[in-house]
Every structure is written in structure tokens, then in C-alpha cells.
Amino acid sequence: MRLQKSTMCGLYAVLELAANPDRQVSAGDIADKYDISLNHLAKVLRTLVRARLIESVRGPGGGYRFAGNPKRVTLLDIIALFEDTGLDLQEAASDEHEESRALHKVLRDIDEIAMTTLRSVSITSLLKVIDTERRKTERGPNGASARQSSAGRA
Numbered sequence: 001m002r003l004q005k006s007t008m009c010g011l012y013a014v015l016e017l018a019a020n021p022d023r024q025v026s027a028g029d030i031a032d033k034y035d036i037s038l039n040h041l042a043k044v045l046r047t048l049v050r051a052r053l054i055e056s057v058r059g060p061g062g063g064y065r066f067a068g069n070p071k072r073v074t075l076l077d078i079i080a081l082f083e084d085t086g087l088d089l090q091e092a093a094s095d096e097h098e099e100s101r102a103l104h105k106v107l108r109d110i111d112e113i114a115m116t117t118l119r120s121v122s123i124t125s126l127l128k129v130i131d132t133e134r135r136k137t138e139r140g141p142n143g144a145s146a147r148q149s150s151a152g153r154a
Contacts, residue, residue: 001114007082009036009044014078015130017054017066018123024063047081068123075126076118085115 003011012034017025027045031038045064048054055067079085 003079004082005040006044006047007079009034009041010048010078010082011075012036013041013045013048013064014053014066014073014123015126017064018068018070018073019127019130021066021070024057024061024065026063029063044082048078051077051081053078070123070127073123074119075121075123076115079118 013030016030016033027038027041030036031041045054045056049056049064053066053068053073054064056062056064076085
């Protein structure tokens, strides 16, 4: 599945804000971390604010913060804001050949599986996967953490 740049920006922003729910994060900080155009990110953030997934905090130290429930917000909730997630059933219905109808049925089934999967992955679940992957990269090849490895060399 290939996602548009806006979708990826939206996912990055939501993940960044949901990972730090007690603090506001500036659009500039998010743009810098993920190497995103600040102007493009601002449009994406407005969409997320309108969807009430994040909220804007004005004033000194302002920025954005996650406003949803990370256990209930799913990848599909975010992707659907930026992508057309509807199944193209009209095209399949007009096909006259058995092969074409069979192919469209299989492709619809794949789309439905993808939608079900995206609907089942919450922000909390994805943050856990990110944390697990981060811990794996912090460990050295022998399973020791980077701190333990450097302490053993001293």
C-alpha cells in the first residue's frame, strides 16, 4: 500500500503527539524531526484539528497536543482523512468477463482485509511496536544495551 505524503505526515504528527500526551509539540519540531515541509505539515495539522484528533494550543510554549483516545483511534481513522478508502465496487459490477469479475472479487477481498487490518491497529498498539523496535536497536548484537556495552569497555 502506498500512502500519499499528506497521509504520512498525518501519521507522523499523530504518533509524535500521542507519544507525548502531556506536552505541546510545535509544528516546527515535528517538521524538523520528520524532515517535512512546515507549510505542508500546517495543512495536515489543520485537517487533524478539524477531525478533533489533535488540538492547537496558542500562546508561549504553545503547539499541538493529541486530543483523541489512543486506544480507540486507529490507523484507518487517520488514513481516511487523507486517502480515498472506499472500495471501487462500481467498476467491478460493469465487467462482462468472468476473468475480470474474478479478479475484481479477489482485489475487493484484499482491500477489505487491508481495511480490517488498518481498523484493528490502534495508536497505542503502534506506539508499543515503535517502542519495542527502539529497544531492539538500542541493544547490541549480544543483547546488551548500548550503555552496558560501553560500561563494560571502561
